Each structure stands twice: as C-alpha cells, then as structure tokens.
Amino acid sequence: MTGMDTVEWLSRHEQSVWRSLLRAQSRIESELDRDLHKGSGLSLVEYGILVSLSEAEGERMRMRHLADSVIVSKSRLTHQITRLERMGHVRREPCTDDRRGYWAVLTAEGRAALDAAAPGHVAKVRERVFDRLTPEQVTVLGEIMAALEEP
Amino acid sequence: MTGMDTVEWLSRHEQSVWRSLLRAQSRIESELDRDLHKGSGLSLVEYGILVSLSEAEGERMRMRHLADSVIVSKSRLTHQITRLERMGHVRREPCTDDRRGYWAVLTAEGRAALDAAAPGHVAKVRERVFDRLTPEQVTVLGEIMAALEEP
DNA sequence: GGAATGTTGTTGAATCTTCAACCGTTCTCG
DNA sequence: CGAGAACGGTTGAAGATTCAACAACATTCC
Numbered sequence: 001m002t003g004m005d006t007v008e009w010l011s012r013h014e015q016s017v018w019r020s021l022l023r024a025q026s027r028i029e030s031e032l033d034r035d036l037h038k039g040s041g042l043s044l045v046e047y048g049i050l051v052s053l054s055e056a057e058g059e060r061m062r063m064r065h066l067a068d069s070v071i072v073s074k075s076r077l078t079h080q081i082t083r084l085e086r087m088g089h090v091r092r093e094p095c096t097d098d099r100r101g102y103w104a105v106l107t108a109e110g111r112a113a114l115d116a117a118a119p120g121h122v123a124k125v126r127e128r129v130f131d132r133l134t135p136e137q138v139t140v141l142g143e144i145m146a147a148l149e150e151p
Numbered sequence: 152m153t154g155m156d157t158v159e160w161l162s163r164h165e166q167s168v169w170r171s172l173l174r175a176q177s178r179i180e181s182e183l184d185r186d187l188h189k190g191s192g193l194s195l196v197e198y199g200i201l202v203s204l205s206e207a208e209g210e211r212m213r214m215r216h217l218a219d220s221v222i223v224s225k226s227r228l229t230h231q232i233t234r235l236e237r238m239g240h241v242r243r244e245p246c247t248d249d250r251r252g253y254w255a256v257l258t259a260e261g262r263a264a265l266d267a268a269a270p271g272h273v274a275k276v277r278e279r280v281f282d283r284l285t286p287e288q289v290t291v292l293g294e295i296m297a298a299l300e301e302p
Numbered sequence: 303g304g305a306a307t308g309t310t311g312t313t314g315a316a317t318c319t320t321c322a323a324c325c326g327t328t329c330t331c332g
Numbered sequence: 333c334g335a336g337a338a339c340g341g342t343t344g345a346a347g348a349t350t351c352a353a354c355a356a357c358a359t360t361c362c
Contacts, residue, residue, distance in 0.1 A: 007270040014281055017289055020296035021280075022199075025176055026222045027300060043318095048173075064340060071177045076319060078342055083318090100327045100340045119158040129172075130165055132298045138168055140291045145171035147283045149178055194348095214311060227349060229312055234348090251310045251357045 028128055035124050040117035045070060046084060047121065050106065050114040059106040066104055089113055179279055186275050191268035196221060197235060198272065201257065201265040210257040213246065217255055240264055
C-alpha cells in the first residue's frame with residue numbers, strides 16, 4: 001500500500017519521548033485554552049489572531065497572510081473572522097489594491113479584549129511551561145522547536 | 152479581575168521559544184493528522200484510542216480510564232467510541248462487576264486497521280520529528296516533556 | 303436500612319471545524 | 333490581446349466537539 005517493505009519502528013526511548021510529547025502537548029493546550037476562555041471568552045486561536053493583528057502594520061492583515069500566520073485553513077479563518085466580527089473584535093475592509101482581497105482589522109474593542117486577556121494568559125504560560133524548566137532547558141527547547149517548526 | 156497587580160511578561164527569548172513551540176505543535180499535529188487520515192481513514196485521536204486499547208489487558212478498557220489515557224473528555228469519548236463502533240473497530244460491552252460501566256473492546260477489524268495504519272504513521276513521525284533531531288536533543292526533549300506533561 | 307454524595311457514562315443542542323465546490327480577480331505567456 | 337491557470341476568499345452542508353443536564357449505579361456514614 002505504501003510501497004515500503006520494512007518499517008523502522010521507534011526505539012523504546014523514542015517511543016517514550018514521543019508519548020510524553022503528545023501528552024504534554026495536549027495537556028498544555030487544553031489547560032491554556034480552558035483558562036483563557038474562562039478568563040476572557042477567547043479561544044486560543046482567537047487570541048492568536050488578535051495577537052497577530054495587534055503586531056501588524058496598521059493592526060491589519062490580509063486574510064491569506066493571517067491564515068498562514070496562525071496556521072489555519074483559509075476556510076476556517078473566514079468563519080473565525082466572521083465570529084470575531086460579530087463579537088466586535090475585528091472588522092473587514094476590502095483591499096483597495098487587490099480587489100480580491102480583504103483586510104482583517106483589529107478594532108478598539110478587540111485591542112481592549114486582547115489587553116485584558118494577555119496578563120492572565122501569560123501568567124499561565126509561565127506557570128505551565130517556563131517555571132518548570134531551567135534556563136538551559138529553555139534554550140535547548142528553542143533549538144529543538146526551531147528544527148521542528150519548519151515545513 | 153485576577154488579583155494581580157503586575158505581570159511578569161515573557162522575555163524576548165522566552166517569547167520566541169514559546170512561539171516556535173506553538174507553530175511546531177500545530178504543524179506537527181496537523182500534518183500527522185492529515186497524512187494518517189489520508190492513509191487509513193483514522194484521525195489522530197482515533198488512532199490513539201486504538202493504540203491504547205491494543206495495549207490493554209484483553210484489548211479492552213473502561214471508558215473513564217480510556218478517556219484519561221487519551222486525554223479527552225468523557226463526553227467526547229462517548230461520541231468518538233460511537234463512531235468507532237459504527238466503523239466496526241470497537242465494540243461496547245457492559246461491565247459485569249460495576250453495572251454503571253462499559254468496556255470499549257478492540258475488534259479484529261480494529262486491530263487490523265491499526266496494524267495497517269501504524270507503519271505509515273510511524274514513518275511520518277520519524278520523518279517529521281526524530282530525523283530532525285540529534286540523539287542528545289531527543290534525550291533532552293524527553294526530559295523537558297516529562298516535566299511538562301504532569302498535571 | 304437508607305439518605306446524602308460521588309462515579310460512570312450518555313444525551314441533545316449549540317458551536318466549531320472540515321471539505322469540496324464555487325466566484326471573481328489577477329497573472330502568465332503564446 | 334486573450335485563454336487558461338493560479339490566487340484570494342467565501343459558502344453551505346456534513347461531521348466533530350463542547351457543555352450542561354441527566355439517569356443509573358456505587359459508596360459513605362449515620
């Protein structure tokens with residue numbers, strides 16, 4: 001089916017690392033998401049979108065670029081931005097120089113929601129991740145994740 | 152609101168590590184999920200469930216324990232098992248010694264589906280993760296994830 | 303025994319995500 | 333120029349997830 005005759009299985013050690021990784025990933029994400037949502041009504045993805053917008057020139061981004069930046073499909077971003085628009089955090093503006101495109105623009109309310117959510121969220125990230133690691137581990141983690149994040 | 156006066160923000164370096172981590176996480180998960188699904192019709196969570204069952208005594212687990220083991224809510228597991236049951240990969244059996252409970256039992260078809268899916272999936276994990284890291288990095292990653300996975 | 307309390311697991315509705323099809327615009331290139 | 337390919341974004345329906353409420357059984361403790 002796959003064209004492979006033999007499979008190189010994971011070693012015992014690799015397997016245990018891999019499973020730790022999966023559990024850690026899933027715990028971190030669900031805890032952060034739960035707390036963020038409880039504290040601010042935002043999901044992690046929504047928070048990420050607002051962060052991206054807030055750091056962009058003019059607090060605005062093209063849909064495509066925004067989708068890439070938060071690693072989400074075009075379609076999902078469309079729906080998500082529609083919801084954020086309904087919440088008043090974002091507004092759509094047609095793009096003048098490319099008539100296919102739209103800008104997603106951070107509104108004042110969106111900026112306020114982000115500012116309100118950030119402290120608690122950052123505190124959780126610190127507590128859930130950085131407080132558990134030594135500075136050396138953080139450095140190595142950075143190197144590892146840099147290697148893993150590329151396409 | 153949170154009772155905190157000042158926030159300890161992330162340092163520049165911590166922030167960059169954190170964002171790498173988020174991107175790596177989301178890339179790895181979505182790629183593995185996509186490939187697994189394409190190759191076997193299973194989602195990552197379904198695959199995880201089948202793996203857990205396959206390693207359990209009698210290839211069966213109580214719902215509660217299974218939910219904890221794959222880190223998913225009871226409710227989500229119920230729906231998920233219903234789907235897996237519909238696919239023929241799992242069957243439910245009432246628990247004899249605790250009449251509230253059910254066993255989720257791996258069927259022969261489920262075992263076969265898992266065996267068929269595993270080689271390709273493992274190959275992807277290797278390619279997407281372990282091949283990019285030195286043995287030392289893998290070891291440190293294991294230590295880090297061990298620290299991060301606990302509750 | 304039996305009332306409170308805690309567990310297990312399910313349900314259904316609301317919400318969110320995915321997937322494939324689609325429309326209009328821009329780009330490419332003979 | 334103009335036909336076709338590629339891009340940017342949306343749509344709607346199907347499928348998955350969450351959330352709060354619930355039913356059934358088990359445990360505790362008087």
